[in-house]
Every structure is written in structure tokens, then in C-alpha cells.
Amino acid sequence: MAWLAGYPREKIDWSPTIDAEKCVKCAMCMNCGRNVFAWTKNGAEVVRPNNCVVGCSTCANLCLGEAITFPDLHKVREIYRKNGIWSKVKRQLKAEGKLTLSKISMVGIVLALTLFSVAGSVGMAANTYADQSKTSVRATKGVVLVTNNLDVDFSAFKVTFIEIGADRCIPCKKMQPIMKEIAAEFAEDVQVVFYDVWKDPEPGRKYGIQLIPTQVFVDADGNEVYRHVGFFPKEELVAVLVKQGAKK
Numbered sequence: 096m097a098w099l100a101g102y103p104r105e106k107i108d109w110s111p112t113i114d115a116e117k118c119v120k121c122a123m124c125m126n127c128g129r130n131v132f133a134w135t136k137n138g139a140e141v142v143r144p145n146n147c148v149v150g151c152s153t154c155a156n157l158c159l160g161e162a163i164t165f166p167d168l169h170k171v172r173e174i175y176r177k178n179g180i181w182s183k184v185k186r187q188l189k190a191e192g193k194l195t196l197s198k199i200s201m202v203g204i205v206l207a208l209t210l211f212s213v214a215g216s217v218g219m220a221a222n223t224y225a226d227q228s229k230t231s232v233r234a235t236k237g238v239v240l241v242t243n244n245l246d247v248d249f250s251a252f253k254v255t256f257i258e259i260g261a262d263r264c265i266p267c268k269k270m271q272p273i274m275k276e277i278a279a280e281f282a283e284d285v286q287v288v289f290y291d292v293w294k295d296p297e298p299g300r301k302y303g304i305q306l307i308p309t310q311v312f313v314d315a316d317g318n319e320v321y322r323h324v325g326f327f328p329k330e331e332l333v334a335v336l337v338k339q340g341a342k343k
């Protein structure tokens with residue numbers, strides 16, 4: 096796999112550990128698409144640790160019992176540094192024709208964020224969603240726009256924070272008060288849009304999400320500037336908005 100550029104996966108100590116005493120058997124970790132966990136009468140168990148994507152910690156963010164932990168990320172970074180994995184990954188992608196010179200620096204950023212973020216799957220993307228038309232919708236300042244209209248007008252706000260989830264999904268519910276607070280506190284600069292993909296899956300397809308909740312941040316020109324998967328603590332979310340120039 097390109098992420099490791101031939102370095103043996105089993106030599107990298109990166110997989111989840113479950114504290115059985117904290118596990119509340121919510122089964123959120125069973126959403127991992129890599130089959131790392133199996134469900135037993137005692138709840139979730141880690142059965143394929145090496146299937147875990149190095150650097151991913153999404154299940155820990157989703158875990159309602161806060162029962163999942165991961166090894167020290169610095170040690171993983173050190174392995175990458177010592178073994179020159181980074182440059183090998185770029186060489187491999189280039190050899191496979193998946194990377195042109197002009198894209199290298201951007202892909203480097205995406206890889207870095209994906210592998211080294213402790214806050215779930217995060218990355219910058221070159222996606223553009225500016226498809227405004229006469230039927231486009233826009234949030235009222237200070238209020239979350241709940242819609243299934245895919246044609247959002249991004250132009251009046253520095254950042255549009257799109258929450259893609261479901262109002263009955265438990266970690267998504269934890270995002271609801273945060274969305275309202277962000278809409279009220281950043282009324283001038285930030286538009287907050289909520290899509291419920293259990294009611295209408297189209298927004299999930301448009302934004303290419305794999306798990307809920309996912310937060311997508313889009314600038315005034317309709318370009319995606321940031322993405323996060325899982326519950327997003329308010330202070331970390333605010334840091335993303337501030338970095339994009341949003342003010343309270």
C-alpha cells in the first residue's frame with residue numbers, strides 16, 4: 096500500500112486497544128470498514144489489528160465510552176522519518192502515474208494530515224462545490240440551515256461548515272448543539288448547513304463521505320478547504336474556522 100511504500104505493516108505499532116471496563120457496547124467501532132473489530136458477547140474486540148490504517152483514529156473519536164486508545168503517534172512519525180517512507184510514498188505514487196510534479200506538494204499535505212492527525216480522518220481536498228443557480232439556498236445569519244438542497248450559495252460567508260450526519264445517530268446528536276453555537280457565535284462569517292443522510296443519501300454521495308458525522312468546510316468560492324470525520328470537539332472546530340479567517 097502506498098502509505099507505507101513497502102515497509103512491513105506489522106512492524107508499525109498502530110492499532111486500537113479497548114478498555115473493556117469503559118466499553119459501553121455502543122458498537123460505533125463496528126463501523127470501521129477495515130474489519131479491525133469483531134462483535135462478541137462481551138462487546139467489540141480487536142481481531143485484525145494490522146488492518147487498521149496507520150494514523151487513523153476515527154473509531155476512538157466515535158467511541159461513546161471513550162474506551163479506545165492508540166499508541167504514541169510520535170513513534171509512528173519517527174518510523175516514517177527514519178525510514179524515509181515519505182519520499183518513497185511520493186516516488187511510488189509518481190511511478191504509478193498517480194502523482195504529477197505539480198500535485199506533489201498538495202498530496203504531501205493531504206498525506207501528512209491523513210497519517211498524522213489525531214482527530215480522525217482529516218484532509219484538504221481539491222473539491223469544488225460552487226454550483227449556485229437561481230434555486231440555491233443560503234442560511235439565515237446565526238441559524239443552522241437544515242436542508243436537503245444540494246445547491247448551497249457559499250458566496251456570502253467566509254466559510255460554510257457542512258455537517259453531514261443524521262439526527263438519530265448518537266455521535267451526530269452530540270454535534271447538534273455545537274452547530275447551533277457556531278452559527279450564533281460566527282453569524283457574520285460562517286454559514287452552517289446540516290444534511291441528514293438517513294433521510295436523503297444524496298448529500299453523502301455529493302460530498303463523498305464514508306462515515307457519519309463528517310464535517311466539510313468550504314470557502315466562499317465553493318472550494319473545500321478542510322474535512323473531518325467523527326465527532327469534532329468545538330474548540331478544534333473553531334480553530335479550523337479561525338484559520339480560514341472567520342471571526343466571532
Ligand code: SF4
Pocket residue numbers: 111127128129131132146147148151152153154155
Ligand atoms: S482507527 Fe480507523 S482503520 Fe483503525 S480500527 Fe479505527 S476506524 Fe478502523
Ligand code: SF4
Pocket residue numbers: 113117118119120121122123124125138139154157158159160161162163
Ligand atoms: S465504540 Fe467504544 S464503547 Fe462502543 S463498542 Fe466500541 S469500544 Fe465499546
